[in-house]
Every structure is written in C-alpha cells, then in structure tokens.
Amino acid sequence: MTRRLTLALPSKGRLREPSWALLEASGVAPQEPGERVLQAHCRNADIDLLFVRADDVPEYVQDSVVDCGITGLDLVAERDSSVEVLLRLGFGTCSLQAAVSMEDSAMKLSDLEGRRIATSHPRIAAKVLAERGVSADLVQVAGSVEISPRLGLADAIIDLVSTGSTLRTNGLRSIGVLFESEAVLVGRTGSTDHEARRTLTTLLGSVINARANRYLLCNVAKERLSEVTAVLPTKGSPTVMDLATPGIVAVHALVPAAEIWSLLPKLAACGATSILTLPVERMVP
Numbered sequence: 001m002t003r004r005l006t007l008a009l010p011s012k013g014r015l016r017e018p019s020w021a022l023l024e025a026s027g028v029a030p031q032e033p034g035e036r037v038l039q040a041h042c043r044n045a046d047i048d049l050l051f052v053r054a055d056d057v058p059e060y061v062q063d064s065v066v067d068c069g070i071t072g073l074d075l076v077a078e079r080d081s082s083v084e085v086l087l088r089l090g091f092g093t094c095s096l097q098a099a100v101s102m103e104d105s106a107m108k109l110s111d112l113e114g115r116r117i118a119t120s121h122p123r124i125a126a127k128v129l130a131e132r133g134v135s136a137d138l139v140q141v142a143g144s145v146e147i148s149p150r151l152g153l154a155d156a157i158i159d160l161v162s163t164g165s166t167l168r169t170n171g172l173r174s175i176g177v178l179f180e181s182e183a184v185l186v187g188r189t190g191s192t193d194h195e196a197r198r199t200l201t202t203l204l205g206s207v208i209n210a211r212a213n214r215y216l217l218c219n220v221a222k223e224r225l226s227e228v229t230a231v232l233p234t235k236g237s238p239t240v241m242d243l244a245t246p247g248i249v250a251v252h253a254l255v256p257a258a259e260i261w262s263l264l265p266k267l268a269a270c271g272a273t274s275i276l277t278l279p280v281e282r283m284v285p
C-alpha cells in the first residue's frame with residue numbers, strides 16, 4: 001500500500017495562489033479549498049495538505065511534521081534548514097538585493113563597509129557579505145524594510161526585489177544582488193524511498209516543463225521542409241506527416257514558449273503556413 005504524503009502549502013501571501021494553481025493544473029487540488037481551511041485532502045491522490053505560512057514550511061519539513069512543502073528558496077536558506085530541494089517551481093522569482101537611497105554615494109556591495117544595513121534576511125546577508133569581505137552592521141527588521149533609510153534606521157537595505165518598483169517608489173537604487181530565489185518543492189533530506197513523494201515530484205515537474213513549452217504545428221511544401229526544421233529550436237526530432245494534398249507536409253514540434261516570438265516570422269519566411277501553437281498540459285521528458 002502506498003504511504004500517504006503530507007504536503008505543506010503556503011496559506012497566504014505571494015506564494016499561495018501560484019502554489020494552489022500548480023496543484024490544480026497537476027490534477028491534485030484540495031477537495032475543499034477555502035480561505036479558512038487549515039487542512040484538506042487532495043482529489044485523486046493520497047496527499048494530505050496542511051496550510052501554513054511560507055516561512056514555517058522549511059522547519060515543518062525538517063522536523064518531519066510534513067513530508068514535503070512548497071516555499072521560497074530564500075526562506076530555506078534564511079532558516080538554514082536541513083531539507084532537500086526536490087524541484088524548482090518557476091514562480092515566486094525574486095532576488096535579494098542591496099539598495100541605497102538615490103543620493104547615496106555607494107555603487108557596489110563593498111561600498112557598504114562599516115555601514116548600517118536593515119534586512120529581514122540577516123543570515124543570507126551576513127553569509128554573502130562575509131564571502132565578499134564586507135564588514136557591515138546588520139539590523140534585523142520584520143517588514144517594510146524599504147522605509148528604513150528614510151526613517152534613519154539604516155544607511156542601506158538588503159531586501160527581496162522582483163520588479164524593482166518598490167525600490168523606485170521608495171527612492172532607492174540597487175547596488176548588487178546577493179541571492180536568487182524562486183518557489184521550490186522541498187522534502188526531508190534522504191527520504192528517497194517515499195513513492196508518493198517521487199510521484200508528486202514527477203507530476204509537478206511535468207506541469208512546470210509543459211508551461212515552458214508550446215506545441216507547434218505548421219504546413220510546408222516538401223522541398224522547403226529542411227529550411228523549416230533548421231529554424232526549429234527543438235531538441236528532439238519534429239514529427240513530419242504527409243497531408244492529403246500532394247507535396248505538402250505537416251510539421252509538429254515542441255518548442256520553448258520564450259522563443260515563439262522570434263520563431264513565427266522565421267517560419268513564415270521559410271514558406272510555412274497554417275502555423276498554430278497550442279499550450280501543453282504535461283510533459284515528462
């Protein structure tokens with residue numbers, strides 16, 4: 001009998017919606033999704049869900065309260081948790097950056113030598129500053145890190161940035177990246193014998209791979225087929241099929257979503273017609 005799997009999911013905050021959407025797309029969403037529910041069972045899978053704060057997930061996994069969890073890589077590093085990253089999930093991408101006010105003279109991380117820096121990520125900040133030989137005075141704050149320079153609490157901040165708009169709104173300028181983060185599926189270190197954990201990792205991975213790709217179809221005259229296959233950014237071999245109209249073939253291929261924009265005009269220039277791109281639901285390489 002397969003042992004049930006317990007999975008901790010962010011109950012609120014930035015990672016909540018995309019985590020739930022990933023489970024939904026994987027076909028294992030909770031049976032009774034609701035704002036106040038703390039626990040639920042999954043539809044179609046032997047998984048029990050526990051909804052907790054993203055910050056608490058690394059510890060819950062490390063202490064075996066749950067088998068796996070979804071959280072930010074920055075939170076795993078900040079808690080220095082002994083957990084294994086099973087899968088990078090491709091959302092919640094951000095970086096921990098050092099920033100100063102626009103009028104400050106600092107241009108790079110080493111210019112923060114001897115200065116006061118406010119951060120909610122003191123462990124990562126201390127580690128990276130030490131690696132780069134910078135000795136600074138770190139002040140730990142829980143939230144609204146970006147207003148610290150204006151309040152006179154610190155000369156600089158080290159905070160998570162995704163678009164940079166919060167920095168700009170607060171009159172701050174980035175002077176360096178310390179850590180790159182994204183949402184991750186984590187599991188207890190060494191628990192490789194758990195079959196349901198392997199299945200969940202494969203299932204979520206297949207959706208993440210699929211999201212990054214599109215299924216492309218087009219028609220082309222046989223004599224121009226080699227031109228079309230030459231421009232396809234495809235690792236595997238495309239499928240080529242004869243159409244009912246003699247001399248014309250249909251080409252099917254999986255292509256990276258990010259390359260569609262530049263690919264379509266190239267295909268048209270090779271004489272391809274009836275070009276279609278379709279989303280892919282799942283992809284196991």
Ligand code: AMP
Nearest residue numbers: 012013014054072092093094160161162
């Ligand atoms: P929460 O505090 O629950 O909204 O979740 C914060 C987590 O979301 C962080 O630990 C990061 O992993 C992730 N994240 C992604 N972009 C950002 C951002 N711009 N600011 C803060 N957290 C972000």
